[in-house]
Amino acid sequence: MTRRRIALVLLVLVLVVTPVAGHVPSDPGDNDSPTFAVTVTDAAKSWSYYDEIDDGGAQYYRITVDEGERLKVSAFTPDDGPFTPSLVVMAPEIDGDDAPPGVSVPDGMGAVVVEGERPATPGYEPFAPSANYETAAFERASDGRTTYLVALYEPANRSGRAGVAIGYQESFTPAEYATVPFSLVDNRLWEGQPLALALGPFVLAVVGGVGVFARRRRHTSGKPVAESLLLGGGLLVLASGVNTLVQTGLTLAATGPTAGALVTAAYIVVPAICGGWAIRVAGRSQGRFDARTRVGLAVAGLAALVTWAGFLVGPVLLIAAAVAPARFLEASPTEWLADR
Known part of the structure; x- marks a missing residue:
């Protein structure tokens, strides 16, 4: 040749x-309460946070969605077995208060539960080959600037590795790339x-x-x-x-x-x-x-x-x-x- x-x-x-470079990988740090929630200011940009759920707790993410954008969030895990990460989505505009025990809902916010379902086989991540089970997903358009609080939890209080994918536009800064x-x-x-x-x-x-x-x-x-x-x-x-x-x-x-x-x-x-x-x-x-x-x-x-x-x-x-x-x-x- x-x-x-x-x-x-x-x-x-x-x-x-x-064009298919995928999510920006990130470490969420210590985010086990709404006070220390991971702050995501660009809801459209694709992010992947690699987290863990321990002893029936929850991990929190604060996501600001501008007008004309949409909230898109999903939960995944690399683990096989019964461990099934799920989501609670909270915002002042949400009408509901059915958050499970162990998930804190701040005053003035409603909550909707997206209980996970484990697929039979893992999905394939092409940009960095890995096999993960997507267990829960939520998407909602925004009529105006809205700040959501998303909790990652496990309904049966199991512990395990769980991740959160946020956004829908692949975008990297030079340093991130x-x-x-x-x-x-x-x-x-x-x-x-x-x-x-x-x-x-x-x-x-x-x-x-x-x-x-x-x-x-x-x-x-x-x-x-x-x-x-x-x-x-x-x-x-x-x-x-x-x-x-x-x-x-x-x-x-x-x-x-x-x-x-x-x-x-x-x-x-x-x-x-x-x-x-x-x-x-x-x-x-x-x-x-x-x-x-x-x-x-x-x-x-x-x-x-x-x-x-x-x-x-x-x-x-x-x-x-x-x-x-x-x-x-x-x-x-x-x-x-x-x-x-």
Whole structure:
């Protein structure tokens, strides 16, 4: 496949991925009373809060909905079994007072209960492969600016991991987008995965790649800085694709085949192409890049960044190799450090 065709494939995959990037993952913190409720000021933006319910308690979220927007909230859990997260939606405009014991309703607010129902099989989350059971959902249009209080609880007072998804528009700030890879590791730990499984395939891919490259390239300390940048960046990016591949397999084993896996494939294929190509360039480069190679490295770094590959470091190394002056790239790491 020519470079032009590779670039076209990357462009198409990135364009497919970006609009379906999903919810902004968030940690709700200590929100076990209305006083300490999580404050959500942008009700339209998609958020995912990864929470827990303990000993018949409730977790609270305060959501302000502007005129013309709508409240959209749902509860989910990664746990199989009888544990069924449910919702209580409260607001001054709501007529009702049937909140269950353990859920606090502030004065002046009415409440409606959305009792959860556990589906037979979990749903598939494509942007970051995971299997979750959506148990309750509520949606309501707003005629004017309204502040809702939403409580997450379990009707039978069971304890377990429960999450809340809010909003309907996929939107990330640059900082939110850049930190998603780190949040995804936290999410997998929240789901109950051990760290060795959540991050192990990534680490093994990096270590294995370094070992293979070292055997083929002895005395790497004398090689140009360019090789170090490309090898480091390429392995980090490629390893992210390997990690996502393993997570996708685990998730599909729980959910069964689904079309959403086609979206996830972009998070595997793009890092594989970008990382693999950078490693290949590292194997033959002496730091002398023509303009086409530099453009290719910049595109690969940006594509890796968009698909959350390399934990920020990988894309930065590839972009650094694309823009660094030739004198820097052609030096050996020991020479460059000696000059400092």
